[in-house]
Amino acid sequence: MTALRGATRLALLLAAVAVGSFALVVNSPVDPVAAYVGADVAALGPAQRALIAQRWGLDDPAPERFLAWLGNLVRGDFGFSATFNRPVLEVIGDKFLASLALMALAWLLSGVLGFALGLVAGARQGRLSDRAITWWCYTLASAPAFWVGLLLLYAFAVSLNWAPVCCAVPIGVPAAEVTPLDRLHHLVLPALTLSVVGIAPVVLHTRRAVVETMAADHVTFARAQGERGLGLVVHRVARNAAAPALLLQFGSLGELFGGSVLAEQVFSYPGLGAATTAAALGQDVPLLLGIVLFTAVLVFAGNAVGDRLHAALDPRAALADGRGRS
Incomplete structure (x- = not known):
């Protein structure tokens, strides 16, 4: 059913x-x-x-x-x-493979870093580190992805010359001679730009969950028995805080794809986001509709996985959902 x-x-x-x-x-x-x-x-x-x-x-x-x-x-x-x-399915398959590494790395960065910073901010509520992380997240949440990408491009590619200016592989190098290190070198800046889309909400939601859990009775009891610091957060708080973070992370795939459209334009990265822009500007209706349907399925699947993981980590959510459907 x-x-x-x-x-x-x-x-x-x-x-x-x-x-x-x-x-x-x-x-x-x-x-x-x-x-x-x-x-x-x-x-x-x-x-x-x-x-x-x-x-x-x-x-x-x-x-x-x-x-x-x-x-x-x-x-x-x-x-x-x-x-x-080319046929639409071939274009989507090739372009998605090019974007998969970018979106996967950005998704992992935003999830892992966002959850870790949320734990720190929530556990140190009201202190300098909490205020600094919260201010940083509000700044990121209000910054457009393309603007962050341009800043990173100017700082690390133009000024410092630490990263390439564009593309997914070195220009003029045959595909057979491109190494994994070359691909990673071209991937870092776009992935950092794209991770900005998802990191701030994960931090803020995780912080709120940590603050609520730190005030719970079982944490108060653990403190009375002498548990403190990192051990208390890891053993008593992290599991409860992980449930909303995972739900938010899997539900953010649509925003991740939307951010990839801008990030790929800034860095001339030949992925699905760039193909979406080209299809829209060229009135390529079959390709645009194919990409939209593919993205809708991806977002739906992400939400479904997020719901399952949220229910597994927090059984109360599954019970509440079951009562709502009955």
Whole structure:
């Protein structure tokens, strides 16, 4: 029953996302013919423009275009990307593999560092370290990812020359000669930029959970028996604080992908975020809808995993959820 409910929710989510995304794209002020042709659009005559529109089905009514795309999707055909001149599934697969290392590293950095700093801030509530971490998090939460990326790029790539300016691999080096160290060298700055998207909420939620747990009766009893410092936080507090942090971390995949669009543009990183921008600017409807659906499934799966882990770490959440559904 739970699996059926989850499948129904996913189907409804994908339907709403597909309809909403298609409506936004077809009502965009960008001329799809001009986006496809590029700088030579001024040389096009009415007949040539009409042929291009007919070739891509742009002269059909929007409902017919959507139903045609939906019919192909049901048969497993996601369409063809005019931007990359390849099938949509191939583009998504290649670009996602390029973005996977970036998003995974940023996700781990924001989760591990955010949880550790949240534990420190909550355990030392009201002290200088708590105020410094909290101020730092509020600053990060209000800073746009692209602005942070530009600052890091200027500081470490332009001024100090410690990191490359762009791309996922060294320019001009054959793919067979690119080492894992080269890829990691190009990955550090984009991953640091992207981790800013998720670190502040994890710190602040973890801090609040730690403060609440430190005031609980079992922690007071442990203190009365002589437990102090790191041992008290690790054995009595960390488990309760980990539940909301994990739920938030797995639920932030959508924000992580949104941040990757900006980060990949700043660092010219050829991943799924850059492909999304190219599809939107080029009115590449099949590719854009394919990326949107893929991202929706990814976010839904992340939320589902986060709910399961939250229930495993905090049984009270599972009981409350069960009562709410009954």
